[in-house]
Amino acid sequence: MTNLVWTVLPYLCLVVFVAGHVWRWRHDQFGWTTHTSQVLENRLLRLGSPLFHLGALGVVGGHVMGLLVPASVTEKIGISEHAYHLTAVWGGTVTGLMLMTGLVLLIIRRMVNGRVRRVTTRMDKVLYAALAAMVALGMIATVGINLLGGGYDYRETIAVWFRGIFWFQPDPTLMSGAPLVYQLHAIGGFLFLALWPFTRLVHVWSAPLAYLWRPYVVYRGRRGPAPTATAAPEQVRDAVREPSARR
Amino acid sequence: MRIRAQVAMVMNLDKCIGCHTCSVTCKQTWTNRDGTEYVWFNNVETKPGIGYPKHYEDQDRWHGGWQLDEKGRLKLRSGGRVKRLSRLFVNPDLPSIDDYYEPAAFDKDILANAPAGLKDTPVQRPHSALTGEPMALTWGANWEDSLGGAHEHATGDPNLARMSAEAAERVKFEFEKTFLFHLPRICEHCLNPACVSACPSGAMYKREEDGIVLVDQDRCRGWRMCVSACPYKKVYVNHSTGKAEKCTLCFPRIEAGQPTICSETCVGRLRYLGIVFYDEDAVLAAASVTDEHDLLEAQRAVFLDPADPAVQEAARAAGMPQEWLDAAERSPVWRLISEYKVALPLHPEYRTLPMVWYVPPLSPVLDAVGEAGRDDTDADDIFHTIRELRIPVEYLAELFTAGDVEATAGVLMKLAAMRSYMRARTLDGTVADDLLDGIGMTADQVEAMYRLLAIAKYDERYVIPAAYSKDAAALEAQATANQDCALDCEGGPGMTTQASAESFHLVEGEQVRPGRPGLFSRRADGRRGFTINPLRGGA
Numbered sequence: 192m193t194n195l196v197w198t199v200l201p202y203l204c205l206v207v208f209v210a211g212h213v214w215r216w217r218h219d220q221f222g223w224t225t226h227t228s229q230v231l232e233n234r235l236l237r238l239g240s241p242l243f244h245l246g247a248l249g250v251v252g253g254h255v256m257g258l259l260v261p262a263s264v265t266e267k268i269g270i271s272e273h274a275y276h277l278t279a280v281w282g283g284t285v286t287g288l289m290l291m292t293g294l295v296l297l298i299i300r301r302m303v304n305g306r307v308r309r310v311t312t313r314m315d316k317v318l319y320a321a322l323a324a325m326v327a328l329g330m331i332a333t334v335g336i337n338l339l340g341g342g343y344d345y346r347e348t349i350a351v352w353f354r355g356i357f358w359f360q361p362d363p364t365l366m367s368g369a370p371l372v373y374q375l376h377a378i379g380g381f382l383f384l385a386l387w388p389f390t391r392l393v394h395v396w397s398a399p400l401a402y403l404w405r406p407y408v409v410y411r412g413r414r415g416p417a418p419t420a421t422a423a424p425e426q427v428r429d430a431v432r433e434p435s436a437r438r
Numbered sequence: 439m440r441i442r443a444q445v446a447m448v449m450n451l452d453k454c455i456g457c458h459t460c461s462v463t464c465k466q467t468w469t470n471r472d473g474t475e476y477v478w479f480n481n482v483e484t485k486p487g488i489g490y491p492k493h494y495e496d497q498d499r500w501h502g503g504w505q506l507d508e509k510g511r512l513k514l515r516s517g518g519r520v521k522r523l524s525r526l527f528v529n530p531d532l533p534s535i536d537d538y539y540e541p542a543a544f545d546k547d548i549l550a551n552a553p554a555g556l557k558d559t560p561v562q563r564p565h566s567a568l569t570g571e572p573m574a575l576t577w578g579a580n581w582e583d584s585l586g587g588a589h590e591h592a593t594g595d596p597n598l599a600r601m602s603a604e605a606a607e608r609v610k611f612e613f614e615k616t617f618l619f620h621l622p623r624i625c626e627h628c629l630n631p632a633c634v635s636a637c638p639s640g641a642m643y644k645r646e647e648d649g650i651v652l653v654d655q656d657r658c659r660g661w662r663m664c665v666s667a668c669p670y671k672k673v674y675v676n677h678s679t680g681k682a683e684k685c686t687l688c689f690p691r692i693e694a695g696q697p698t699i700c701s702e703t704c705v706g707r708l709r710y711l712g713i714v715f716y717d718e719d720a721v722l723a724a725a726s727v728t729d730e731h732d733l734l735e736a737q738r739a740v741f742l743d744p745a746d747p748a749v750q751e752a753a754r755a756a757g758m759p760q761e762w763l764d765a766a767e768r769s770p771v772w773r774l775i776s777e778y779k780v781a782l783p784l785h786p787e788y789r790t791l792p793m794v795w796y797v798p799p800l801s802p803v804l805d806a807v808g809e810a811g812r813d814d815t816d817a818d819d820i821f822h823t824i825r826e827l828r829i830p831v832e833y834l835a836e837l838f839t840a841g842d843v844e845a846t847a848g849v850l851m852k853l854a855a856m857r858s859y860m861r862a863r864t865l866d867g868t869v870a871d872d873l874l875d876g877i878g879m880t881a882d883q884v885e886a887m888y889r890l891l892a893i894a895k896y897d898e899r900y901v902i903p904a905a906y907s908k909d910a911a912a913l914e915a916q917a918t919a920n921q922d923c924a925l926d927c928e929g930g931p932g933m934t935t936q937a938s939a940e941s942f943h944l945v946e947g948e949q950v951r952p953g954r955p956g957l958f959s960r961r962a963d964g965r966r967g968f969t970i971n972p973l974r975g976g977a
Contacts, residue, residue: 220656220657221655221656221679221681223656223659224658224659224660224679224680224681225659225660225661225680226660226680227660227661227662227675227680228677228680229528229529229532229534229662229675230532230533230534230535230662230665230675230677231534231535231568231677232534233528233532233534236528237528237530240527240528241527241528243527244526244527245527305568305569305570305571306535306568306569308569309568309569309570310677310678391680394659394660397639397659399523399526399638399639399640399659399661400523401640402519402522402523402637402638402639402640403519403520403523405640407634407635408630408631408634408635408644409634409637409640409642409643409644410643410644410645410646411643411644411645411646412645412646412647413645413646413647413648413693413905
């Protein structure tokens with residue numbers, strides 16, 4: 192059971208994550224979009240969307256810092272355990288609150304505004320539910336356990352296990368001792384990655400950074416061969432004028 | 439010099455009766471789908487009026503188009519690249535759907551299914567196409583038609599705001615006497631398109647061969663910067679697909695040498711289509727001219743004379759076939775813009791170098807002549823009126839010459855002189871040389887212009903060369919490789935001509951397979967997305 196949850200499941204989710212993206216890119220670029228609904232509703236979005244997105248960027252940055260950077264590295268560059276803890280807890284709390292507020296606003300917007308509700312797909316609802324669950328678990332872990340509670344040093348267990356996945360040597364026993372909230376958040380995180388390629392979240396990979404360098408006006412040649420069956424304007428006109436003559 | 443060809447349009451506003459046939463046929467062809475109910479690639483607005491979407495010309499509000507910064511460099515009015523990316527999460531300049539209008543539908547079944555013997559007549563109520571709820575109709579794409587509601591709204595016309603207070607007051611006064619004209623608008627397919635320049639994902643592009651500005655539906659990511667950057671507000675968000683859509687200049691027809699649907703069905707025969715040659719290297723300098731009143735001349739100077747042997751040589755060197763060179767020489771657009779100089783660009787001060795130009799309407803001026811107690815058939819009287827009665831010339835100048843009254847008046851005088859000249863010639867056979875001297879045109883030119891504007895034969899209005907392939911050999915090779923189905927095999931060009939909702943989004947290399955369900959099949963609403971139960975997809 193331990194092996195199944197902490198070894199098989201992560202790899203399964205990562206495979207779905209990668210294969211799902213490849214498949215989506217090859218088959219559904221037309222659906223690869225932010226799916227903006229700003230034209231339909233702007234008042235709640237104006238507040239909710241920046242909060243959500245900036246909060247999410249901060250939260251992702253925090254996860255990279257906490258999970259991918261080993262404690263030994265931060266120590267070596269002169270960041271004490273205490274300094275790390277303060278940054279992580281307060282940074283996580285602030286960005287987490289931004290993310291949570293933004294998400295709540297966006298969910299309210301989807302439910303209250305009839306126009307936006309109509310363009311909300313089933314997949315959007317699944318995504319919002321998954322996001323809400325992940326944010327809730329993450330906030331309990333950060334605020335409930337690390338800020339207000341006794342604290343839990345995930346850098347010695349969860350982070351090591353997480354990095355192990357990428358060396359193909361994950362140690363499932365590291366996870367079995369973690370608090371339940373952390374366990375659920377970790378499982379949820381991998382399931383969330385598996386869901387990712389099938390939602391509108393794919394727009395993240397299209398962050399248009401190349402725009403900073405490209406020339407303003409884009410020229411592109413017409414693709415494909417020229418159409419061959421071309422009726423001269425006179426022919427079109429005459430065909431319209433004398434429809435009976437064609438039969 | 440880097441020569442390019444552009445398919446451009448001129449509309450003769452004097453002939454527009456505001457019948458909206460262009461709008462309706464365009465809508466039936468392109469935007470009768472979910473998510474585009476509010477979208478009119480072609481709309482006809484009444485001027486003076488606030489337009490569609492509301493106040494779209496007010497660039498202090500929407501920050502569309504280009505402007506010069508303190509150092510005289512050309513900048514998008516909405517800011518530079520970094521600023522634009524910082525606004526990806528929410529675009530403060532984006533019009534909401536209420537700035538266009540809330541689209542409505544009617545439940546016709548209520549009438550069709552009404553039982554016999556009803557005491558009261560059943561009534562269809564409008565339902566919002568966005569929410570399905572019953573709604574009150576309070577605005578529409580042509581709500582102001584023929585000055586409907588002008589006494590309430592039209593004073594908000596951004597063009598009036600830019601005029602002197604006294605002149606604007608007089609325009610308002612003229613409303614009572616119904617001074618109006620119609621302004622059909624499509625995408626301008628600009629030489630310096632602000633929408634393309636603002637597109638973060640590079641999905642919008644200008645076609646090298648014919649200058650048509652398009653949105654690659656597969657690369658658009660819905661950042662919606664094009665909508666706010668276009669000063670004409672002619673790029674729209676399809677709220678069903680989440681992608682930008684715009685006027686395509688009916689490129690499948692243009693490629694086949696046929697006029698756009700709006701042109702083809704125009705009952706007033708007021709649209710002209712043809713190609714112009716221009717120098718791509720001259721575009722930036724022309725758009726960066728300091729004085730707004732010089733923009734008109736600078737934009738004309740970007741065009742290259744198709745009769746000039748050096749230009750023809752350059753066009754051949756650029757791979758254009760002889761048919762295109764001939765079409766450029768016969769182009770009605772080139773003649774109206776550059777030879778007769780009677781066509782003017784819409785809002786040149788946006789600095790996008792628009793490619794749909796307008797012959798300004800003389801009718802409001804003639805009305806003014808009559809009201810001033812003068813003879814509206816006498817060129818001298820009209821000339822005097824144009825000079826003295828600044829209304830509506832000042833208003834037209836705000837639209838077409840960045841407020842340069844002299845430039846607009848000059849065009850109106852040419853049109854008035856043409857009428858008088860032809861009247862004299864037709865009625866008593868005299869040649870009014872004084873009129874010709876006044877406008878600096880020859881008798882032949884005036885008669886040719888009369889023929890183009892007044893007679894407006896089909897094949898003189900539309901001179902559109904069929905698309906050519908830069909690599910004709912490749913086409914040949916493809917045809918011989920697939921001998922049994924040269925063009926209408928799967929994926930071949932012959933297969934892309936069905937006018938279905940799918941084929942609008944059809945892209946190279948991907949075939950639409952209707953009825954074949956998959957995890958990502960197109961749902962009934964035209965959108966594609968993940969379907970939980972694959973068996974239900976594509977249904």
